[in-house]
Amino acid sequence: MRFTPQDEEFRAEVRAWLEANLAGAFAGLRGAGGPGREHERYEERLAWNRHLAAAGWTCLSWPSEFGGRGASLARQVIFHEEYARAGAPARVTIVGEELLGPTLIAFGTPEQKARFLPPIRNVIELWCQGFSEPGAGSDLASVSTRATLDGQGWVITGQKIWTSLAHVADWCFVLARTEPGSTRGQGLSYLLVPMRQPGVTVRPIRQLTGTSEFNEVFFDGARTDAAHVVGAPGDGWRVARATLALERGAAMLGLQVGFRRELRALIEVARHTGAGADPLLRDKLARAWIGLEAVRAYALDTLGGPHDGAEASVLKILWSRWHQALGELAMEVLGAPSMVAGQDEDEWQRLYLFGRAETIYGGSDEIQRNIIATRALGLPRNWTEPRNP
Numbered sequence: 036m037r038f039t040p041q042d043e044e045f046r047a048e049v050r051a052w053l054e055a056n057l058a059g060a061f062a063g064l065r066g067a068g069g070p071g072r073e074h075e076r077y078e079e080r081l082a083w084n085r086h087l088a089a090a091g092w093t094c095l096s097w098p099s100e101f102g103g104r105g106a107s108l109a110r111q112v113i114f115h116e117e118y119a120r121a122g123a124p125a126r127v128t129i130v131g132e133e134l135l136g137p138t139l140i141a142f143g144t145p146e147q148k149a150r151f152l153p154p155i156r157n158v159i160e161l162w163c164q165g166f167s168e169p170g171a172g173s174d175l176a177s178v179s180t181r182a183t184l185d186g187q188g189w190v191i192t193g194q195k196i197w198t199s200l201a202h203v204a205d206w207c208f209v210l211a212r213t214e215p216g217s218t219r220g221q222g223l224s225y226l227l228v229p230m231r232q233p234g235v236t237v238r239p240i241r242q243l244t245g246t247s248e249f250n251e252v253f254f255d256g257a258r259t260d261a262a263h264v265v266g267a268p269g270d271g272w273r274v275a276r277a278t279l280a281l282e283r284g285a286a287m288l289g290l291q292v293g294f295r296r297e298l299r300a301l302i303e304v305a306r307h308t309g310a311g312a313d314p315l316l317r318d319k320l321a322r323a324w325i326g327l328e329a330v331r332a333y334a335l336d337t338l339g340g341p342h343d344g345a346e347a348s349v350l351k352i353l354w355s356r357w358h359q360a361l362g363e364l365a366m367e368v369l370g371a372p373s374m375v376a377g378q379d380e381d382e383w384q385r386l387y388l389f390g391r392a393e394t395i396y397g398g399s400d401e402i403q404r405n406i407i408a409t410r411a412l413g414l415p416r417n418w419t420e421p422r423n424p
């Protein structure tokens with residue numbers, strides 16, 4: 036990926052806007068709400084997100100007819116890089132903006148686009164993703180949540196789990212079985228379900244970090260309009276796969292700029308505490324720096340378009356493993372005090388603890404390696420299947 040002089044002008048515009056606007060009431064938000072810290076200054080981050088929207092800095096990739104900027108991949112990367120470089124707070128709208136919005140643009144009816152896209156774009160309605168269930172995670176096609184049509188619309192019954200931000204979401208996109216007796220990807224539908232109704236119960240799950248970023252969600256006769264199905268009824272698997280493919284992309288490059296800030300901060304800690312004089316820690320810090328350079332180079336090289344369909348999986352493994360290792364390194368740099376809860380080191384503890392989730396969500400490492408094995412290496416899908424003669 037190369038940035039043109041016009042792209043660099045765009046970079047200067049983003050940088051100047053962020054500098055001018057992360058000020059006043061928003062000045063204290065820098066760095067708020069990172070991984071494992073979603074609860075931090077939530078209301079202020081919501082207000083900041085609305086401020087971004089009013090200035091046209093949400094939904095950059097969406098076509099202009101839907102309120103976006105139709106930004107090229109290069110410009111999306113630039114925005115995310117500058118956003119992370121400025122230490123702007125974690126956005127609260129990512130699920131709607133980056134997962135549901137593009138899915139609706141590709142598969143939604145004109146009525147669905149008109150109803151649901153503007154409130155996402157303007158940060159009026161927040162979304163969560165209701166895919167995983169206790170018996171269907173990596174094997175998502177096993178979902179057993181059911182939905183049936185009665186005279187007034189869809190009636191949904193079942194349980195979802197690990198549903199990020201369900202406790203603040205207004206709506207959930209739910210993968211449900213709508214053809215009784217169907218199996219695997221057949222007979223599933225992609226439903227848009229309002230969260231604030233009597234048939235929906237959200238139960239937070241306390242995570243390693245002590246906070247609750249995700250939840251259990253119970254649907255007990257929950258209802259939604261008959262028209263709130265994306266794609267044809269029974270064709271939800273195709274739509275859900277498109278959503279899953281969106282989970283990786285330009286935002287990753289912003290992520291790595293955030294990682295760079297964390298690494299720099301850790302190097303500062305090593306300098307001040309004297310830990311940086313330890314030859315083994317110096318070696319590990321240098322390796323971390325090299326590793327991050329490699330992640331960025333790979334991301335820039337492959338984001339422009341898939342070659343064999345395995346690049347996103349390689350990148351997911353590279354960045355999640357790198358970030359986990361950074362958390363472990365932080366614990367080493369901080370030494371014994373890092374083991375005590377409730378100390379100043381909490382931010383590093385959270386990074387270390389939340390890192391465990393990064394090799395699970397968005398497809399676990401094993402699943403990514405299965406994808407690499409089949410798509411990039413041409414190995415059989417299942418080792419028990421007979422190989423081609």
Ligand SMILES: Cc1cc2nc3c(=O)[nH]c(=O)nc-3n(C[C@H](O)[C@H](O)[C@H](O)COP(=O)(O)OP(=O)(O)OC[C@H]3O[C@@H](n4cnc5c(N)ncnc54)[C@H](O)[C@@H]3O)c2cc1C
Binds near residue numbers: 165402
């Ligand atoms: C922080 C976080 C946020 C999340 N947010 C959401 C959300 O908002 N919405 C949502 O729907 N889901 C969400 N998830 C769920 C996530 O998508 C699943 O956890 C993930 O897909 C793994 O599914 P599982 O937890 O059921 O584990 P399982 O699928 O039961 O896997 C257990 C272990 O077996 C391995 N395994 C499974 N199948 C295979 C195989 N075929 N080959 C080799 N190894 C295998 C896995 O790699 C893993 O190590 C979130 C998860 C986390 C950690």
